[in-house]
Amino acid sequence: MKNNEIKRLLRSEADNVQIPDVLTEIKKADLTEYKDIGTEIVSAHTPKISLRVKLLSGAAAVLLVILALIIVPSVSFDKKVYAEVALGAYTEFEITINKKEQVIDIKTSGDNAKKILENISYQKQPFDKTLTNLITACISEGYIISGEHITNRDIPIAVYCRYADGTARIRECIDEIVNSCCDKAQGE
Amino acid sequence: MRELREGNIDALDGIYELTSKGVYILAYSILKNAEKAKDVMQDTFLRAAANIGQYKPGTNPKAWISVIARNAAYREYNNAKRIVCQDFSEHIIDKNVNETMWTDNIILNDALQTLTAQEREIVSLFAAQGYKHREIAQIVGRPIGTIQWLYNRAVKKMRKNTETKKHEE
Incomplete structure (x- = not known):
């Protein structure tokens, strides 16, 4: 079964799903009990990188460059x-x-x-x-x-x-x- | 959403009609249980109605409700993991006996069983409900690349399962 076939099958099955009706129960319920949602939609996912991580990665990059400058010439001189x-x-x-x-x-x-x-x-x-x-x-x-x-x-x-x-x-x-x-x- | 915000509870009918199927499938995909999915669906709409003030006008209402549904489903999923059932009867009861899938299609059902809760969630959002990867990334709160990778991995698993079943037959 190909990817598209799986997707098509899932879509058609989803269209035919019988869902239970809970709307009448929702309308009767007391909404004050459900105030702890704390959810919001953000516009896009932007991973936050802390200053510490940035500094550490910068230091690691500088160290790598220095190591490369030391190792590469010595290896090439040896050969x-x-x-x-x-x-x-x-x-x-x-x-x-x-x-x-x-x-x-x-x-x-x-x-x-x-x-x-x-x-x-x-x-x-x-x-x-x-x-x-x-x-x-x-x-x-x-x-x-x-x-x-x-x-x-x-x-x-x-x-x-x-x-x-x-x-x-x-x-x-x-x-x-x-x-x-x-x-x-x-x-x- | 605006009417609901103004206190008209009947406005929930339209939102319910538009989103209930997606919420049910999402909850069912995570929990693998029809009763629990129904409870989560009820919980989702109650929370959405109670907290309509938190909805930002102009954003995707369907995605907002999906986030609430997802949070409710994972709350239930984690609670279920914590509960330890003790069975004092002499018979061994299969712990997976209550686990079902939202589809009656046997091939699809078997294939979905091979996935993790997170993979089932992404498959249901993308393939079954037609969300885009970008929207799923917003709902799930993860990068788009991770969502694409998880979806591809899930489909690969499903394809492998269906091919194995076909080969066995």
Whole structure:
């Protein structure tokens, strides 16, 4: 049954309703007993909002705007690529980092790289820590052979920083990490 | 209304003829009981006649009487909820046995039974009595949007009930 059919049926049924007659009884009754009506028709429903509610909602709106101004830029800065580091150690990793030198993402090529990456948590982690973990894993898997004849220069690493001052600094940091990892592996 | 205001009680005849059906259906819809609806109807016209001075000329007299009827019906509805009936007989009496609807149509009757008092009230005002949503909002004292939403929900419930009944048959 459609909405209109229900409405039509209700209307026709309402037209046929037999109502009891109470008019004669009303006319005989004493009206003084029925003076407590207190009812009037208002022209339209207008919800009244108190000043307190208005002030509170205004304060809440201002607070929301301030929060948005704080949160949104920090989130977007965290995701903004500051530098890209490509590490080629028989298998390849492309690491993107933000200005805080936290890892945004690591892209891999090949199943071997994927396998290594499975055991490393890198999202929002410090770049130096992540790189140390990666190189250590590569050494233990045999992709980098640490020995006297192998230095950090044998691992092809490319750094591209979007800001001119950053490339040399990152490169230096990578050199330190690679040296320390190789030394550590050699010692073991 | 003007004549009634001037003290001519016979002027109530015209108002009664114009509004009694609507008042009865509205009261019946809320209370689901013919006797109680009759009492509310009597109460409504007595209060309207006694308080005719409160009626603002130029406003809708039908809506004014509907508000009085609605208040009287809800007063009765709330009183009925407060009264606890104790039955000391061994037989279990169905508490819904006195509940009926203003229509004899079985399909409509069943469908109306599925609604709440407020939904039945709005359905009776809109579909049965032909009030507009704006007028119902004035009578009920709620925003038009709420009235439309309640009406749509009520019709949806009724439609679902009729379809289920049809499917069972």
